[in-house]
Amino acid sequence: MFIKKLEGAINMDKHHIVAGLDLGTSKVSVVIAEVSPEKKINIIGVGESSSEGMRHGVVINLEKTINSIKTAVHDAQVMAGIEIGPICVAVTGEHIKGMASKGVISIGSRNEGITNADVERVRESAKGIAIPTEREIIHTLTQDFIVDNQPNIVDPVGLMGMRLEAIIYIITGSSLALGNIKKAVERAGLVVDMMVIQSLASSYAVLDSEEMHQGVCLLDIGGGVTNIAIWYGGSLRDIGLVKLGGEAITRDIAMGLATSRTYAEKIKIEKSAAHPSYLDLEEIIEIPGTAGRGPRKINTEKLYDVVEARVEEMLDFSYRRIKRSEYAHNLASGLVVTGGCANLKGILEVGEELFELPMRVGIPTNDLSGMVEAVSSPSFSTCVGLIKYTVMDKEENNVKRIYTSQDTFMDRLKKWISDFF
Ligand SMILES: Nc1ncnc2c1ncn2[C@@H]1O[C@H](COP(=O)(O)OP(=O)(O)OP(=O)(O)O)[C@@H](O)[C@H]1O
Ligand SMILES: [Mg+2]
Known part of the structure; x- marks a missing residue:
């Protein structure tokens, strides 16, 4: 498909193009938005690819990461019909x-x-x-x-x-971990405009300002990690990370039911829940055998036992981290859970019982127009949040915009920045 050059596109009606890149453990996603002078966000392109080179926010295989970025960026660009240059990148990891x-x-x-x-x-x-x-x-x-x-x-x-x-x-x-991310993005042909921590980006996608004032905790539970952000008085007060996410649930199902990871992931999404109210525990599920063994029949109760135990443990790690915060007692608005695992049925029931606080699922669709359907899942919170964060320019210009371009991109970057501001 023909792709218009960014230089041409951004001057149209003084609309600006903003792009966000989330390098998750499970998937790499890209969102491209057109922003009006009134700061209205119109989603025009979305791309997603499976992530094989990232683990817990760190690049573990450069080439695989570059390929995942290229695929996601290509799909988003084709959908948007434009080529992007500078991009806002979400970062996470124990090093932050x-x-x-x-x-x-x-x-x-x-x-x-x-x-x-x-x-x-x-x-x-x-x-x-x-x-x-x-x-x-x-x-x-x-x-x-x-x-x-x-x-x-x-x-x-x-x-x-x-x-x-x-x-x-x-x-x-x-610097090393951030440098590797910058290298992967640049080798994929893009310029890093700024880096934003994942929990801050997701917060802007799914929390409202009243919650941020009253006190709220964001839990972004992805494939490999849980990012925690505690807000009070309208400011980010504390951040934390638990190195557990949905992949641990999949792994447990594969082990517990003696089946492949691929099938474990499928029944996790289609058949499992973390609370019995969503299940018929007597229902029989047929599990394909591994390594030439025939299929077996199991009770849904067995699947539930595995999932519930892991979800409880995962949330308990977050609970203990939050308890260590000096703002643990200032969470009048409770918790908001987002990230792919927020789709798991029953996670709210388990969370509310453990935290003894109200909890809701955060889906990043507020105040958006355009291809909203394509991002209306908790797993897109970080990517959409990057766009909102850039547009709101909440940080009083104190984001360290040091991640400027390679020489080959210099002209395009300068033009983009001068057009935007
Ligand atoms: N309907 C569903 N039910 C249960 N789990 C789900 C569902 N949909 C997605 N998931 C899980 O969500 C996880 C992926 O979430 P997400 O896309 O937010 O991860 P990520 O951003 O790539 O990873 P991370 O943030 O940990 O680096 C996977 O483990 C996936 O199995
Ligand atoms: Mg994520």
Whole structure:
């Protein structure tokens, strides 16, 4: 199919093209959106390919990762009818850490009160901590301003005060791990515009601002990992990661029922649930045998026992991580579960019983137009969230846009950025 060049496409009616790439353990997905001057998001292209080169957020096979990216990007570009250049990439993994840092400045006695320049100065002061050379900053997010010991100031500009403090949540990752992702994306023919941690992207796709203010925990349960994000007072307060996801359930089914991974994945999706209310436990399922053995018949109850035990354990790891957070008792809006595993029937019942909090499934379809059907699954939360995050530009321009282009892409990137802003 003919693909229009990006350079031509982005100037149409001052609409802009934004693209997001999620390198998951199970799948690589790409979403392309057209953004109007009013910041309305129109989904115009979606691509997906199986992921074989990524594990728990880390590139374990460069060539396979490049091929998965190329396939997903190609499909999304064909659907959109345009070629993309700069792309926003979601990152995750055990190497990503968050840390709150405080900055303090003296304002002195001035009539006009605190200025934008003061806010910038105090943020810089909070960011001025030593980062080990093998790590780099991914995000610097404002959590709080404090004016003369008065905390929870949302916007200090114009207020009178002698002393201004800022708490900045600094999120860093291993330069090596991030560098490998950048290399894979560039070798697939793209430019990394910015990197956004997965739990932040998914949060923007499925949480509403009231939940973010009241206190909410996002659980993005994918194939290989569970990403955790805790929000309170409108700010991201804590992030965590559990190295367990839906693949562990599939593995357990394959082991427990002595069948292949492929069939285990199929019956997990078609026949299983984590809560008995969704099942007829007496129902008989026929399981194909492995290695030349004939098929066997089992009770659904056996499948349920395996799935329920693993889901409970998986959620229990998240529960223990959340309990360690100083915001564990500030979750008035409960939990929102997303990622492919949020499709598993009964996961809400198990979660609500364990956490003793309300829980809902987050599907990333709010405020979108265009090919919404193609992304209306919890497994697209990260990708859609990347688009929303880019469009909302929530980070007060403090995303470290260091992932600029290779020389060959320079002109196109410069043009794209100048058109966008
Ligand atoms: N209907 C369903 N019932 C149960 N599990 C499902 C269903 N649909 C998808 N899954 C599971 O969701 C998982 C994939 O989720 P997702 O696409 O969010 O993962 P990913 O982003 O590739 O991985 P990760 O975020 O861990 O790197 C797989 O284990 C898959 O089996
Ligand atoms: Mg994921």
